[in-house]
Amino acid sequence: MAEEKSYSGVQREEIEGAPPAACDAELLELRLAERISVNRYLYQQTQQLERMLLDAKDLQCLLEVLLVSFPRHFSFRAAELWLYDPEDVLAGLIVGGERYGHYLQLQQDAFEIQELYSLEPGIEIIDVTDSRMFEVLKSEHGIDYVLLLPLIESGRLIGSLHLGLQEDSLAFGDAESDLLAHLAMMISRCFAMSVTHQQISLLTMLDPLTQISNLRGFERDIAREIARARRADQPVTVLMIDIDEYEDLHEHYGEVRGHFVLKKVAERISSTLRATDMMARLSRSRMAVLIPGIGESVGSDIAERMRRDIEEFAIDDGRGAVLQVTVSLGRVTWDPKAYPAVDMVQLAKQMEAAGRKALDDAHVKGGNRHVLSRLATLLV
Known part of the structure; x- marks a missing residue:
């Protein structure tokens, strides 16, 4: 007979098992009991802006939403968009971008955008005491606060949206931060899809002989x-x-x-x-x-x-x-x-x-x- 092994002297460790699965009724009750408090105005405006983003038919319409409709919709003083464009792809896709002047900037070096954020970019509100105020919305006067929205796609920082406020009128708790982070994610995704759609559309809207529109x-x-x-x-x-x-x-x-x-x-x-x-x-x-x-x-x-x-x-x-x-x-x-x-x-x-x-x-x-x-x- 095989000798029985002994583990005397070794303190036994009790391993706690997973809690029993709740039934459907208990899960429903737990979900109904969960509540998140968020600024009602910000929530409603974000919902409407999401619809505008989803309704944007092309890259030009999306830029119009971000640089014109967005600040008006939220009563921001101004909006500025920085986009990473190392190979001038966006420069070739964006038609009439000059109309936005310095509010639309295409950056060939990602360093300028990355310098605005930490190693893990997140939503931030900066004020006049922050040195970054000398970099964003430089031509605007009377702006005391700037909301920074990092635009991230597939784990890469592809741009940054800057929204100027005259006063600190934006309620900004954890729930609001999560809401704005969701909005930034929506903007990033819509932007990436618009660029892809624009590249495909150009192939069908370009005259092959003259290389102008058809x-x-x-x-x-x-x-x-x-x-x-x-x-x-x-x-x-x-x-x-x-x-x-x-x-x-x-x-x-x-x-x-x-x-x-x-x-x-x-x-x-x-x-x-x-x-x-x-x-x-x-x-x-x-x-x-x-x-x-x-x-x-x-x-x-x-x-x-x-x-x-x-x-x-x-x-x-x-x-x-x-x-x-x-x-x-x-x-x-x-x-x-x-x-x-x-x-x-x-x-x-x-x-x-x-x-x-x-x-x-x-x-x-x-x-x-x-x-x-x-x-x-x-x-x-």
Whole structure:
């Protein structure tokens, strides 16, 4: 028989087992009894902001929510967004980011963002005694407190949102901190998804020949800019552009030369535009330029300058031949102060139709000119 082992002299340790599982009724009672006290105003505003974030259709709409709607919604004095962009990916995706000025900053070095936080970034409120106040919202005056929201995706700090307050009016306990941390997580996730969606959308909204937007991209851009013009109460101008006698050029010189001329004309016009302007190829030789914040008078000067520039533009085809073409332009301006409108979708269609009509009129009159077409005085 095997010898029985003895463990005499060794103190036995009692191991406590797991508590018995509660029944469903007990679990329900425990859950119903749990209560969290949180600032009601902050909770309601956060819920509404989450809906705005989820409704943002693209990266531009999301930036509008973060830099315009967010501070207004919570009564902050200002909002500033820093984003980590080491390879200029965001710089290429964000259309019209210059309109936000210093409130939108793309950082190529992550150090600037990381310096705002500890090793484990979290929600913070800093005041004028904190040296970080010299780094964020530097151009703003009258701000005594700044709420710092770190934007983290997949464990990486991808950005930082700064919200300025004139006074310490934000109730900030543990529950509020958790709520704001949840909001920061939502912003980070929506931002990452918007970037991915924007990259995919660009592939479907880009004209492969000229590398400018296509018709689908133009329809998206004009709808967005009209909505923005209405909020800002500023005009927006659309120029429809067509290369005169392009069909004859295409037939005489061939498809390769025709495409080469079209590409060079598009490049030439694009080079004269502001960063906030948008250009698209609508059809074979027809293009459009969307110019936010420009009224009828300045729009006329821009159209004439474009026409004259292309007329004087000598296109070297690289084979010893120099080609010269002219363009016709149709322009239309919507000024919300002069022509109030409610239906933005219908307004976009009216502007496109008016621009095409003006362009057709320019062709009828012999080309190499620009023609104005005005919207009807009654818009719905």
